Amino acid sequence: MSAVLAMEPGKPCRHKRAEGCAIYDTRPEKPCRTFSCAWLLDDHSYPETMRPDRSKVVLSDIGEWEGWRVISATPVGDQIPEKTLAILRDFSLSRQCALLYYSLERSGEQFTGRGQQHAYGPPEFTKALAASSNEASFWQMGHAL
Ligand code: SF4
Numbered sequence: 001m002s003a004v005l006a007m008e009p010g011k012p013c014r015h016k017r018a019e020g021c022a023i024y025d026t027r028p029e030k031p032c033r034t035f036s037c038a039w040l041l042d043d044h045s046y047p048e049t050m051r052p053d054r055s056k057v058v059l060s061d062i063g064e065w066e067g068w069r070v071i072s073a074t075p076v077g078d079q080i081p082e083k084t085l086a087i088l089r090d091f092s093l094s095r096q097c098a099l100l101y102y103s104l105e106r107s108g109e110q111f112t113g114r115g116q117q118h119a120y121g122p123p124e125f126t127k128a129l130a131a132s133s134n135e136a137s138f139w140q141m142g143h144a145l
Pocket of ligand 1: 005014015021022023024027028
C-alpha cells in the first residue's frame with residue numbers, strides 16, 4: 001500500500017482533497033479499487049468507537065479460518081493506539097471472532113514495508129491456532145507487509 005502511493009505514517013494520502021480523490025479516475029488498483037472498509041460495509045455492527053477516523057485503525061473482514069470469522073486491523077500510523085486495541089479485543093471476545101492486527105515499522109517519516117502481525121481472539125481460537133497444523137494459512141490471510 002505504502003509503496004504505490006508513497007503513504008507516510010499518520011498522514012492522509014497526498015491525493016486526498018476536501019471534495020474527494022484528486023486522481024479518482026486513474027487511482028491505483030491496490031488499495032484504492034479493491035479495498036473494502038469493514039466498518040462501512042458491516043451494517044453498523046461495529047461500535048462508533050471503531051470508526052476509522054476515531055479509532056485510527058482500518059478494518060477489513062478478510063474471511064474465515066477454520067470456522068472463525070477473521071477481521072484484520074491496520075493502524076493509520078505505525079501502531080494501533082492502546083485504547084483502540086482494548087476496544088478491538090473486547091469486540092473479538094464478544095463477537096467470537098479472530099483478530100489479525102499489525103504494527104508497522106517506520107524510518108523517520110516513511111514506512112519501511114516491514115512490520116509484525118499479531119493474533120488475538122477468544123481462548124478457543126488461540127488454542128485452535130496453537131494446535132493447528134494449518135497455522136500458516138491463518139497468517140497468510142493478512143496482507144503482505
Ligand atoms: S482513492 Fe487512493 S489515491 Fe485517491 S485519495 Fe484515496 S487512497 Fe489516495
